Amino acid sequence: MAFNIPSRHRGLVFESVSKDLSGLQIQSLPTPQVEAGSAIVRVLGASVLSYQRDIYDGERDYFLPKPLIGGFSAIGRVVAVGSDAIALQPGNLVYLDSVIRGRDDLNAVILSGVSDGFNERGEKLMKDVWRNGTFAEYTKFPLENCILLNEPKLCQGLGYDILDLIYISYLLVSYGGLRDIKVEPGETVLVCPATGGFGGAGIQVAIAMGANTIAMGRDEQELARLKTNVTEGTPGANIETVKMTGDKEKDLNALLAFGTIDAVLDLSPPTASKSPHLNSAIRAIRRKGRVSLMGGFMDGPIPSFELIAKDITVKGKFMHEREDISQFLKMLESGRFPRGKKFVNMKSFPLDEWKTALDVAAEYTGIGRSVVIIP
Numbered sequence: 001m002a003f004n005i006p007s008r009h010r011g012l013v014f015e016s017v018s019k020d021l022s023g024l025q026i027q028s029l030p031t032p033q034v035e036a037g038s039a040i041v042r043v044l045g046a047s048v049l050s051y052q053r054d055i056y057d058g059e060r061d062y063f064l065p066k067p068l069i070g071g072f073s074a075i076g077r078v079v080a081v082g083s084d085a086i087a088l089q090p091g092n093l094v095y096l097d098s099v100i101r102g103r104d105d106l107n108a109v110i111l112s113g114v115s116d117g118f119n120e121r122g123e124k125l126m127k128d129v130w131r132n133g134t135f136a137e138y139t140k141f142p143l144e145n146c147i148l149l150n151e152p153k154l155c156q157g158l159g160y161d162i163l164d165l166i167y168i169s170y171l172l173v174s175y176g177g178l179r180d181i182k183v184e185p186g187e188t189v190l191v192c193p194a195t196g197g198f199g200g201a202g203i204q205v206a207i208a209m210g211a212n213t214i215a216m217g218r219d220e221q222e223l224a225r226l227k228t229n230v231t232e233g234t235p236g237a238n239i240e241t242v243k244m245t246g247d248k249e250k251d252l253n254a255l256l257a258f259g260t261i262d263a264v265l266d267l268s269p270p271t272a273s274k275s276p277h278l279n280s281a282i283r284a285i286r287r288k289g290r291v292s293l294m295g296g297f298m299d300g301p302i303p304s305f306e307l308i309a310k311d312i313t314v315k316g317k318f319m320h321e322r323e324d325i326s327q328f329l330k331m332l333e334s335g336r337f338p339r340g341k342k343f344v345n346m347k348s349f350p351l352d353e354w355k356t357a358l359d360v361a362a363e364y365t366g367i368g369r370s371v372v373i374i375p
């Protein structure tokens, strides 16, 4: 299949951090050229993070080389492949995985459009090579980050809309943490907070993995919506909810009432650093339980004595591994996730409405909610 690729395309360029987002603008740019090791992909829809605006307005201090085209993971159609492509072909529907790693050094890891990683190796990888993200009509991505999707099975077979598949970007992150702590069918997993985008996705994924779930959060209304979403989308799923009260002991007792908790997935944002919920969650876990920390703050209420006394394993997890993606897709293709609006109720915006997209993404959060920019 041959595609006519225009010589220029449009993209949302991030030039500088500015409170009013004046450092972002749509520009006409030369379309990226394919070379060995890469593919050119027509972006069909790019996922927008709840804190994407915070990255561009300085609320979150993320390091990025500038200028660059912003973005996160996306869905697209391959239009050209490098000479070393073996499986990938023009015409393929792909998931563009934003986790890009150095081919000769796995310690270099960046998040396309979001972060240049945690060391100079990552900085180099983003600055010199994979600088531009998915908020553009076309993008150049490493071949190995263009994940081939089984379009007949997912779209024609299971009825997923192509754009709905962008929700993979949320589900996959939570799966990265849950798989890292080896969650097993029949175990009980506590997700906290579960009322956010990645937390809600964590509940959905834990259920797909065969676990019983406890969703913990401050917002009772959102906890109720989450429970309804899960029970209607996945009949027979086990889900309990617990309100975070801000009182450590009260929350601990509420969790202990559910019996054995095998694992905790934490997705706390930096603003939750003073919340005692993680302390209660860790204290509620069984002996030899496991904790995946995927949120993040510089200081936090981790009860180290409890970890020692109960042989608890705590693992930090950044995004996911490559094998997690293929394993996740097997689950998705085998129909383990809800369909239709119970899978995701997407809000989409054209590239020109990027500002609205960033604003809506900050508010439209929680299970089954996602914002997409359609370039």
Ligand SMILES: NC(=O)c1ccc[n+]([C@@H]2O[C@H](COP(=O)([O-])OP(=O)(O)OC[C@H]3O[C@@H](n4cnc5c(N)ncnc54)[C@H](OP(=O)(O)O)[C@@H]3O)[C@@H](O)[C@H]2O)c1
Pocket: 049, 050, 051, 173, 193, 194, 195, 196, 197, 198, 199, 217, 218, 219, 222, 244, 267, 268, 269, 270, 271, 272, 273, 275, 277, 293, 294, 295, 296, 317, 318, 319, 320, 365, 366
């Ligand atoms: N490890 C990784 O690779 C990875 C990947 C993606 C994201 N993350 C991290 O995950 C975090 C969550 O992202 P998201 O998109 O899911 O965010 P989100 O949709 O905005 O959700 C934030 C969640 O945190 C809760 N929360 C906020 N402030 C709180 C407080 N003071 N006390 C208790 N709960 C509080 C919110 O509860 P309410 O509903 O009550 O406000 C909500 O449940 C981000 O901060 C991000 O850095 C990590």
